[in-house]
Amino acid sequence: MKTITITRPDDWHLHVRNGAILKTVMPHTAKQFARAIIMPNLKPPVTSVAQALIYREEILQAVPAGLDFMPLMTLYLTGSTSADEIKMAAASEHVHAFKLYPAGATTNSDSGVADIKSIYPLLAALEKHDIPLLIHGEVTDEACDIFDRERVFIDKYLNDIICNFPELRIVVEHVTTTEAVDFVKACGNTVAATITPQHLLFNRNAILAGGIKPHYYCLPILKRESHRLALVKAASSGNPKFFLGTDSAPHLSDLKENACGCAGCYSAHAALELYAEAFEQGDALHKLEGFASFHGADFYRLPRNSGTVTLEKASWKVPSTYGENNLSITPLKANEELSWKLKLD
Numbered sequence: 289m290k291t292i293t294i295t296r297p298d299d300w301h302l303h304v305r306n307g308a309i310l311k312t313v314m315p316h317t318a319k320q321f322a323r324a325i326i327m328p329n330l331k332p333p334v335t336s337v338a339q340a341l342i343y344r345e346e347i348l349q350a351v352p353a354g355l356d357f358m359p360l361m362t363l364y365l366t367g368s369t370s371a372d373e374i375k376m377a378a379a380s381e382h383v384h385a386f387k388l389y390p391a392g393a394t395t396n397s398d399s400g401v402a403d404i405k406s407i408y409p410l411l412a413a414l415e416k417h418d419i420p421l422l423i424h425g426e427v428t429d430e431a432c433d434i435f436d437r438e439r440v441f442i443d444k445y446l447n448d449i450i451c452n453f454p455e456l457r458i459v460v461e462h463v464t465t466t467e468a469v470d471f472v473k474a475c476g477n478t479v480a481a482t483i484t485p486q487h488l489l490f491n492r493n494a495i496l497a498g499g500i501k502p503h504y505y506c507l508p509i510l511k512r513e514s515h516r517l518a519l520v521k522a523a524s525s526g527n528p529k530f531f532l533g534t535d536s537a538p539h540l541s542d543l544k545e546n547a548c549g550c551a552g553c554y555s556a557h558a559a560l561e562l563y564a565e566a567f568e569q570g571d572a573l574h575k576l577e578g579f580a581s582f583h584g585a586d587f588y589r590l591p592r593n594s595g596t597v598t599l600e601k602a603s604w605k606v607p608s609t610y611g612e613n614n615l616s617i618t619p620l621k622a623n624e625e626l627s628w629k630l631k632l633d
């Protein structure tokens with residue numbers, strides 16, 4: 289049987305929530321990934337080192353016995369983040385980045401930053417303490433077409449941030465456009481990007497053609513095919529600026545199958561398998577290891593993992609939902625066949 293073995297990978301952008309959802313999703317991530325950058329957009333958001341340490345413990349409790357998984361915590365940047373908190377985060381071995389959400393850009397982003405220029409002193413502190421800044425790069429301007437929000441954010445804000453803070457390490461999270469790929473490539477080594485499985489596998493037809501399919505709705509929204517092709521090319525190019533970040537974002541099924549469905553695709557159940565499918569379609573399976581297991585660790589200046597994971601070419605059907613006791617999370621490709629399967633020892 290055809291197999292592929294790679295160094296154990298990491299997920300550099302992951303939502304696991306808390307409570308019952310956390311318990312449901314954590315085993316999926318921990319069986320494939322050694323580490324994950326944990327997003328701080330809980331309700332209320334994780335804004336302090338003290339909160340991040342409590343949340344970290346809750347995550348560790350949800351990791352099944354026998355699996356070795358390390359959550360890498362992040363803090364949510366707000367207009368009221370203090371310079372002291374940044375200093376404490378820099379000193380903490382468990383906090384690895386700050387996340388910048390423009391206010392109102394996505395799920396639980398109400399506490400985000402309304403005026404990006406006003407937080408420049410905080411960005412200076414991040415630069416000084418050498419803590420990476422993770423950016424949800426979309427403008428929130430109602431007048432801006434939803435398909436243009438990433439491109440406009442780059443022109444309006446990202447260029448200026450990079451000019452003002454040339455030493456600040458920045459991850460442009462979940463890039464979705466040709467413009468974002470070209471921008472990241474043109475920047476120096478301080479700027480990198482994560483790419484999700486859904487943006488590598490699907491274009492916007494997946495949401496809108498043949499009926500509205502809410503489980504494909506995430507932010508930034510899926511774009512047209514030419515952008516998807518640019519993302520596949522970037523991810524499989526071997527360029528160390530691009531690495532794996534699923535943005536797996538579990539929501540209860542009825543909150544997505546709703547007149548006003550919320551944003552986020554759940555992909556942790558089959559993250560590596562989905563990436564393998566995308567890389568295989570791009571004839572680039574040999575580039576999966578760098579993207580999944582090396583580039584992110586190098587950017588975050590963490591050691592690469594030891595150990596390996598193996599995928600085998602074997603089809604399996606994704607369940608319609610995950611979760612027990614009235615909990616229902618609909619995964620990406622629910623009820624559909626996947627062609628790669630993680631081999632569990």
Ligand code: NCD
Nearest residue numbers: 303394395506507537551552
């Ligand atoms: C994320 C979520 O649900 O927390 N949703 C999404 O569509 N990606 C938030 C985010 O990363 O934008």
Ligand code: ZN
Nearest residue numbers: 303327535537
């Ligand atoms: Zn996210």
